Amino acid sequence: MRLTVHRALESQIVCGAIGVAGLLCIAEAAGRSGLISTVQFPLASTVLANAAELATDAEFLADVGATFLGWALGLLVTVLVAVPAGLVLGSVPAIERALRPLIEFLRPIPSVALIPLAGFIFSDRLDMKIAMIVYASTWPILINTIYGLRDVDPLAKETLRTFGFGHLSVLWRVSLPSAAPFIATGIRVSATIALILAISTELIGGGSDGIGTFIILAESSPDGLTLTIAATVWAGVLGLLTNAAFVWGERRIFHWHSTRVGAAQ
CATH class of the missing domain: 1.20.5 (Single alpha-helices involved in coiled-coils or other helix-helix interfaces)
Incomplete structure (x- = not known):
C-alpha cells in the first residue's frame, strides 16, 4: 500500500x-x-533567466529570509494558539457551541482587507506581519483540530475511562494522537496561507524588507515588469516547496494514517 x-x-x-x-x-x-x-x-525565457539571477542576488535572498522569518514566527504563534484552542473547543461541546457564532463571523472576513487596519495598530512591521498571519492561519488549524477530535473512536475513550483514566489522560493518550493527522493537515494548509499573508502584508503594509517590498521596489527599475514577474515566480515556487515539505513530513510521521485512508478508499 x-x-x-x-x-x-x-x-x-x-x-x-x-x-x-x-x-x-x-x-x-x-x-x-x-x-x-x-x-x-515578457517572454517566458526572459522571466526564467531573471528568476535564475535572483537566486544568486544577495539583496533578494535577504528579502526572502525576512519573509520567511515573519512566516516562521507567525506560524509558530498560530500553532501555539490554535491547537490548544481547538482541543478545548473540541473537548467541551458547550464552549464550542457558545463560540461557534463568533468563529463563523470572523472566519469569512478577508484577511488582506484587515492589513490597513493592522497598520494603525502595529507600528512595527514584523509585529503586524505576525498578527496578520496568526489571524488568517488560525482557522484551518482550529477547525481541523475540532473535527479531528470528533473523529476519535468513542469506544477507545470509554475503554480508558473504564480503567479509571481521567478526562485529561484520555485526551492525551487517545484523542490527541488520533486527531494529530487532522491537526497536521491544518498546519500544512495554514503554512501556505501564512506565506501568502506575509508577502501580502509586505506589499500593502510596506516595510524595509521582504519579497513583497522587493516587488514594490522592482516596479520602478528599468526591467520592472520582468523583475516583478520573476520575484512573483519565486514566491510561487517557495509556496510550492513549503507545501511539499509539509506533505513529506505528514507522510513520514503519519504514514499509518495515509495507509488507512488509502485502504478505505
Missing part, C-alpha cells in the same frame, strides 16, 4: 512538471510569434 501511495505521488509530480513545461513552451511560442505583446508579457 505504501508503495502504491509513493508511485501515485511520483506520477503526480511528473504530470505536474510536464504541465508546467508545456505551459511555458506555449507562452514562449506565443510571445515569439507575436500573438501576445512582449511589452506587456
